[in-house]
Amino acid sequence: MPEVSKMKKPDVKLVLLGDMNVGKTSLLHRYTERKFKDTVSTVGGAFFLKQWGPYNISIWDTAGREQFHGLGSMYCRGAAAVILTYDVSNWQSLAELEERFLSLTDTANQDCIYALVGNKADLTDPRAQLSQDSDEASKDRMDCGEERTETQVLSACPTPPASPASLSGITLGKQVTPEDAMALYGRILRYKGLEEKSSLPAEKMCFETSAKTGYNVDNLFEALFDLVLPSILRNKNENQQSPTVDLEECRGAKRGRPGCC
Amino acid sequence: MERDNHQVGETEGVKICDPPCESNPPADTLATSLSLLGNHMFPYPLERKHRSAVEEEPADSLSDVTAEEESLDGEPHSHQVTTLETEETESSECQNNVSTQQLDIENEDTATDNERSDSGEFVVTMLAKAKLEEQGLGVKGGSSPLLEAETQEPPAFMSHRDEDVTADSWRQHRKHVFVLSEAGKPIYSRYGSEEALSSTMGVMMALVSFVQSGDNIIRSIYSDGHTVVFLQKGPLVLVCVSSSRQTEQQLRGELLYVYYQIISMLTQASISRIFEHKKNYDLRRLLAGSEKILDGLLNLVDSDPCFLLAAVQCLPLASSLRDNISQILQKAITPNLVFSILIANNQLLTIVQEKTVIEDSRLEPADIHLLLNLIGASSAFQAGEIWTPICLPLFNPDCYFYAYISYLDPPECTVCLLLLSTDKEAFYAVAECKRKIEEAMMAQNSLSLIAKVQSYSVSQVGVSDLRHFMYKPFDVPDTYQQLTQFTSPEMEAPYSSEEEKMRLLDLYRYMHSRIHSTSRPLKLIYHVAENETLLAWVTSKFELYTCFSPLVTKACAITAITKLLRWIKKEEDRLFIRYPPKYSTTPNPSKSSRGGKSDQQDSTDNGFLSLL
Numbered sequence: 001m002p003e004v005s006k007m008k009k010p011d012v013k014l015v016l017l018g019d020m021n022v023g024k025t026s027l028l029h030r031y032t033e034r035k036f037k038d039t040v041s042t043v044g045g046a047f048f049l050k051q052w053g054p055y056n057i058s059i060w061d062t063a064g065r066e067q068f069h070g071l072g073s074m075y076c077r078g079a080a081a082v083i084l085t086y087d088v089s090n091w092q093s094l095a096e097l098e099e100r101f102l103s104l105t106d107t108a109n110q111d112c113i114y115a116l117v118g119n120k121a122d123l124t125d126p127r128a129q130l131s132q133d134s135d136e137a138s139k140d141r142m143d144c145g146e147e148r149t150e151t152q153v154l155s156a157c158p159t160p161p162a163s164p165a166s167l168s169g170i171t172l173g174k175q176v177t178p179e180d181a182m183a184l185y186g187r188i189l190r191y192k193g194l195e196e197k198s199s200l201p202a203e204k205m206c207f208e209t210s211a212k213t214g215y216n217v218d219n220l221f222e223a224l225f226d227l228v229l230p231s232i233l234r235n236k237n238e239n240q241q242s243p244t245v246d247l248e249e250c251r252g253a254k255r256g257r258p259g260c261c
Numbered sequence: 262m263e264r265d266n267h268q269v270g271e272t273e274g275v276k277i278c279d280p281p282c283e284s285n286p287p288a289d290t291l292a293t294s295l296s297l298l299g300n301h302m303f304p305y306p307l308e309r310k311h312r313s314a315v316e317e318e319p320a321d322s323l324s325d326v327t328a329e330e331e332s333l334d335g336e337p338h339s340h341q342v343t344t345l346e347t348e349e350t351e352s353s354e355c356q357n358n359v360s361t362q363q364l365d366i367e368n369e370d371t372a373t374d375n376e377r378s379d380s381g382e383f384v385v386t387m388l389a390k391a392k393l394e395e396q397g398l399g400v401k402g403g404s405s406p407l408l409e410a411e412t413q414e415p416p417a418f419m420s421h422r423d424e425d426v427t428a429d430s431w432r433q434h435r436k437h438v439f440v441l442s443e444a445g446k447p448i449y450s451r452y453g454s455e456e457a458l459s460s461t462m463g464v465m466m467a468l469v470s471f472v473q474s475g476d477n478i479i480r481s482i483y484s485d486g487h488t489v490v491f492l493q494k495g496p497l498v499l500v501c502v503s504s505s506r507q508t509e510q511q512l513r514g515e516l517l518y519v520y521y522q523i524i525s526m527l528t529q530a531s532i533s534r535i536f537e538h539k540k541n542y543d544l545r546r547l548l549a550g551s552e553k554i555l556d557g558l559l560n561l562v563d564s565d566p567c568f569l570l571a572a573v574q575c576l577p578l579a580s581s582l583r584d585n586i587s588q589i590l591q592k593a594i595t596p597n598l599v600f601s602i603l604i605a606n607n608q609l610l611t612i613v614q615e616k617t618v619i620e621d622s623r624l625e626p627a628d629i630h631l632l633l634n635l636i637g638a639s640s641a642f643q644a645g646e647i648w649t650p651i652c653l654p655l656f657n658p659d660c661y662f663y664a665y666i667s668y669l670d671p672p673e674c675t676v677c678l679l680l681l682s683t684d685k686e687a688f689y690a691v692a693e694c695k696r697k698i699e700e701a702m703m704a705q706n707s708l709s710l711i712a713k714v715q716s717y718s719v720s721q722v723g724v725s726d727l728r729h730f731m732y733k734p735f736d737v738p739d740t741y742q743q744l745t746q747f748t749s750p751e752m753e754a755p756y757s758s759e760e761e762k763m764r765l766l767d768l769y770r771y772m773h774s775r776i777h778s779t780s781r782p783l784k785l786i787y788h789v790a791e792n793e794t795l796l797a798w799v800t801s802k803f804e805l806y807t808c809f810s811p812l813v814t815k816a817c818a819i820t821a822i823t824k825l826l827r828w829i830k831k832e833e834d835r836l837f838i839r840y841p842p843k844y845s846t847t848p849n850p851s852k853s854s855r856g857g858k859s860d861q862q863d864s865t866d867n868g869f870l871s872l873l
């Protein structure tokens with residue numbers, strides 16, 4: 001995406017947080033490149049600029065490793081949305097969000113929105129095993145229906161090496177239900193001192209995705225982009241000192257699905 | 262090397278203490294611990310076959326493996342051991358392979374024998390304990406080779422880390438590297454999972470600390486075919502078990518690189534603080550995800566002579582092009598920027614340095630090697646712009662720089678820009694520098710010029726019998742701040758295969774060890790090997806290693822070298838970065854220099870200490 005890197009001032013900032021290995025990089029890669037490929041554990045944080053309609057959205061993909069713990073609050077500074085990511089097949093990864101990552105979001109914007117994303121849904125939910133990516137994966141799904149499902153589950157079995165979460169042993173493997181995530185969402189609102197009634201509802205802010213099959217990934221990012229639109233417009237206004245908001249423009253942005261950047 | 266499957270019958274009378282018995286380390290147990298290591302590295306055939314289940318009990322941490330004296334009655338009461346008998350590593354059926362080993366301990370020089378049975382029991386106990394601990398821990402990857410082996414299910418897919426540490430193939434690796442904490446906790450193993458090896462590591466640590474209790478330092482153990490080298494750095498102990506013919510000195514140098522790479526990720530100060538705070542901390546928590554970086558480093562150390570020579574090789578480039586690019590970097594600056602580095606195909610293209618920063622300390626080749634390795638090993642998803650803390654251990658082991666890493670030519674991703682700042686918050690300012698650099702390079706078409714550049718062939722020198730060489734000029738006073746560099750052509754036939762490359766490098770390593778021998782250093786070596794003839798020569802101006810076809814005569818070789826030196830002189834501007842350019846980004850000279858590190862350089866720990 002060389003053109004994108006021509007720095008235009010980003011209009012808004014999104015941050016991906018979560019334990020190592022939950023699939024943050026894979027999610028972002030699935031969304032921006034329409035692919036699922038091998039990743040290496042992220043160092044520090046990686047900055048991406050995503051063109052969405054007329055807007056420039058910056059996304060920080062942060063490292064989940066403890067080694068980079070304190071940097072999270074720097075990456076979160078001024079964020080309009082934080083995507084708290086866990087692995088649906090690993091209970092500890094949800095617990096880590098509360099224990100380790102939530103406090104890092106203190107530097108985010110006052111009106112920052114929080115999404116809870118359970119990734120690797122393909123491991124637990126048959127629906128998520130069907131590839132969502134019309135352009136790429138549908139063909140290989142065609143020629144080996146049953147078999148493919150099986151190999152997917154198999155290949156996912158060897159849990160990747162030494163996630164700090166996996167060191168704690170016992171909880172490894174227990175699955176996280178959407179209810180667990182919604183309960184955590186409630187606790188996040190409480191932590192932030194937000195009224196449940198006046199905030200975005202849990203059903204809307206808890207997602208289950210699969211970076212592997214593409215399940216729900218576009219939905220996630222585009223729902224969030226829609227939700228941060230007010231922040232975008234406000235920032236744009238501040239930047240351009242323009243007093244009015246062009247409603248036509250933002251509607252256009254919603255519709256114009258950002259293709260392959 | 263280690264056999265984990267020991268019989269666990271005769272374990273009474275031996276205890277593993279936790280916490281460490283600092284008060285009275287039994288002096289007479291040195292011999293025991295020596296033989297313990299022997300047993301682990303060179304296992305007993307008798308106990309190998311069994312894999313009895315161990316009764317569950319609360320898992321003791323293997324933080325210390327000090328032996329209680331009671332079980333060791335009859336052990337020789339001497340802590341001045343230099344030789345011991347154990348068995349040969351390689352052989353699994355090793356009854357017949359008893360060899361004398363030398364243990365090289367500073368200051369000490371006596372010999373003793375070892376009682377085998379007692380120490381054997383000890384090993385068994387430790388293994389049992391270790392095994393329990395592993396089960397309690399919940400194992401990395403969900404399947405320790407150890408546990409896996411019990412269910413007789415070979416893992417479908419094997420990475421280095423999943424290797425079965427009880428298999429012959431594991432023991433046959435040319436070079437093992439282990440890192441452990443002073444409390445004996447495993448931190449890293451090049452092959453096999455650390456969990457499966459925690460007992461081996463525990464024994465290694467026992468050995469180190471027993472020798473230490475007598476105010477000695479264990480340095481190395483020799484057995485035929487193997488060299489075991491120890492290096493203690495602060496709270497970390499590094500061990501190399503090598504069947505290569507490298508010298509102890511070279512192996513220790515490599516361990517030092519491993520140590521520095523760990524420091525580059527965590528800093529020395531944080532590591533000390535962590536272990537002061539919690540002696541048996543599991544450092545893998547912080548290094549989780551970084552194994553690939555250490556694996557990559559060890560592979561590079563084996564295959565790239567830059568580590569041996571402690572010098573950097575830059576990409577050969579017409580000096581006018583290099584100067585242009587340097588100027589572009591020189592102009593794109595922001596406060597607190599200290600190094601701007603451009604890398605193409607993992608080779609240094611140019612480096613621009615902040616004036617005041619390098620006034621009192623130069624950038625060491627090792628720091629650059631570590632940096633390049635870190636980038637190479639951690640940038641698979643290359644589209645983004647990375648911002649990460651990194652420590653340059655030789656520059657300052659206790660502080661972080663912030664590195665901006667971005668590829669200038671996606672999707673090929675061969676040209677990488679690296680900008681180092683002392684300011685944690687400077688991402689956007691530094692990213693702006695990149696945009697300036699990108700624009701200027703676009704305007705000058707630099708990227709396509711760089712893309713054409715390749716390393717060179719020895720045939721360009723025009724000396725028929727010369728197959729390969731490595732040339733390292735020494736600093737001359739007026740370029741003191743220069744980076745130590747070397748130049749070397751591509752390895753071509755007959756050194757195209759991996760094995761042949763390695764063989765040539767081994768020959769170079771041998772020559773290097775002779776030149777740098779501490780006891781009898783040589784200035785000139787003419788070495789006629791089976792398939793080639795080598796000549797190494799060190800003067801006050803350079804260090805040179807050459808490889809000729811086997812039929813070359815001495816006289817021919819000398820003439821060839823004269824020609825080679827003349828050629829290098831002629832090509833010098835292309836082969837080396839002659840005058841590393843500088844810029845000034847800090848108005849206050851004291852600020853970002855090594856002396857003023859606390860002012861600006863970040864000496865924190867990225868907040869991970871708060872998680873302890």
Ligand SMILES: Nc1nc2c(ncn2[C@@H]2O[C@H](COP(=O)(O)OP(=O)(O)OP(=O)(O)O)[C@@H](O)[C@H]2O)c(=O)[nH]1
Nearest residue numbers: 020021022023024025026039042064120210211212
């Ligand atoms: N089955 C399955 N595996 C996934 C999915 N997403 C990621 N993975 C795998 O999980 C591992 C970790 O993915 P990453 O995207 O690197 O994880 P991360 O959260 O970025 O990790 P850090 O960068 O270390 O914080 C990789 O081996 C991926 O292939 C998914 O949706 N399904």
Ligand SMILES: [Mg+2]
Nearest residue numbers: 024025041042
């Ligand atoms: Mg990542």
